[in-house]
Amino acid sequence: MGRLQFSHGLNIVITTTFVSLLAMPIVGPALPVLQEEFGISNRDIGWVVMSTYTVPALLFVPIFGYLADRFSKKAVLLPSMILFSLCGGAISLAPNTETIIALRFLQGIGASAIATLNIALVPDLFxxxxRLTVMGWTGVVQGIGSGVLPLIxxxxxFLIWYLPFMAALMGLPLSLYIYFYLKNISPPKKAxxxxxxxxxxKHLADRRVVELCFFTFGYIFVGFGAxxxxxxxxxxxxxxxxxxxxGVIIAARALSGALTASFLNQLTLKFSSRSLVVSSFFVLGLGIVSIPLVTGPLGVIFAAFCYGAGFGVTRPLLxxxxxxxxxxDLRATFASANGLALRFAQTISPLSAGFLISWTNFGTMYLAAGTIxxxxxxxxxxxxxxxxENTKMA
Known part of the structure; x- marks a missing residue:
């Protein structure tokens, strides 16, 4: 990983990335306990806690991208962080399932800005x-967080059902840090x-932009769905x-993702961006098609390493x-476009994989995903x- 001097901007990008993980990976293990506490069925627990949190992004990500580019990223990020934190903490006081649904939806609105602007800040500050080094660091944080937070x-x-939800309150002290130390960069007057x-x-319709977003969509569609x-x-x-x-097998992807992301800058000095992205898709496909061939659960660790390693390179590089x-004046908008590609892939890929499994079997689904x-x-x-020509970096 390249060396970077200490700066408030770097701290804000890294910590905001970490806080964005405090509503999904850390909450997953609490779902069975939550079901027992509120009498939520297996059929409903997914949409009650997860879907109500992710759906707002499909609407609010482009809205927040627009507001951030028209006014300032700080003006959008600060209230969104507070909303995210307070709604997450308030779930501990929820008397019924309906309140949980409402709070998760509101928390998802706040998360829509956080997950977009933490990345959009990078080209403003570096x-x-x-930029590549910082994006590599965000990949490391995401990788380690995705592996460690479910264990936490x-x-x-195990202690109390609502404690994982209260972890979102860590965003409140970060809000103060953002208020005092994030530069309020206003868009140019002409913007x-x-x-x-x-x-x-005009700019989003650029073929190169569409391709990059489509590559993000493709990698997430295969990895998240399959x-x-x-x-x-x-x-x-x-x-x-x-x-x-x-849990251990799934955590293996986080380990390999954090490792490759930490060497992203060095990798781009030795290999072209095209070769890195092509190799990532090849490794992903190889891992996915190997799953039906394994003779024991530990054999799936190979696929986990493949998925994570490619993700640690492809996601930040794109x-x-x-x-x-x-x-x-369109950096937040571009981040929103890429975020929408990711969210759309996360939304339809499980449905597509589930449909194929219902008609065939796991083996066919994994072979189809590998082919994609x-x-x-x-x-x-x-x-x-x-x-x-299009991937030159200073």
Whole structure:
């Protein structure tokens, strides 16, 4: 990882990335306890806690992107962080399921801004290869957090069901830090006079931008749908694996993702962006198609490492190149576009995988997902957005 000097901007990007994880990975282990506490069925627990949190992003991510570019990122991030934190903490006081649904929806609105603007701040605060280094650090935080937070959440839920939800309150002291130390960078005056819709469409319709967002969509569609959403069911139904073993196997992806993300800057000095993205899709496809061939649960760790390793490279690298194409007054909008691609993939991929499993079986689903990864590899090989000319970094 490249060296960066201490700065408030770096602290805010890293800590905001961490706080954005305090409503999903850490909450998962609490779901069975929550079901027992409020009498929520297996059929309903997913949408009560998870879907009500993620759905707001489909509407509010582009809205927050617009507001951040028209006014300032600080003006949007600060109240969103407070909303996220207070609603998460308030779940501990929820008397019924309806209150939980309402609070998770409101918390999801706040998270829609946090998960977009933590990345959109990077091109504002850093330049050249420092951007790549910082994006690598955010990948490390996401990787470690995704692996460690479920373990912490399980311990907290063992004590009291609502403690994992209260972790979101850590965003309140961060809000104070943001208020005092985040520079309030206002958009250029000419940006406010510009017809935003026409200006944004002109740049977002760039083929290179569409390609980069599509690559993000493709990687998440395969990884989230085939691996994250259905590996637990595959392991339990095929090998009778318990929650602890499943948790360890899933955590393996976080380990490999954090490792590759930490070396992202060095990797881009030795290999082209095209070769890194192509290799990531190849490794992802190889891991996914290997799943039906394993003879025991530990064999799935190979797929976990493949998925995580590719994610640690592809996700931050695509974001950096996207920001290189973004005008200064549309950085939050570009981050929103990429965020929408990710959320859309997370929304439809489990449905697609579940539909295929219901008609065939796990093996067919994993072979189909691996085939999609290999097709994405071919598209990345020929994509104009990953040419040497379009991926130069100072």
């Amino acid at each position: 330049s050249g290869r420092d 959440g399980g311990l907290l839920a 406010k006079k510009t017809n935003y819709a026409a200006h944004a469409w 691996f994250v959403s259905y590996i637990p069911s595959f392991l339990a139904s095929t090998f009778g694996s318990g929650p602890l073993l499943i 974001q950096v190149h996207l920001f290189e194409l973004a005008p200064d 990864a290999f097709l994405m590899m071919i598209l990345a090989f020929y994509g104009n957005s990953l040419s040497a």
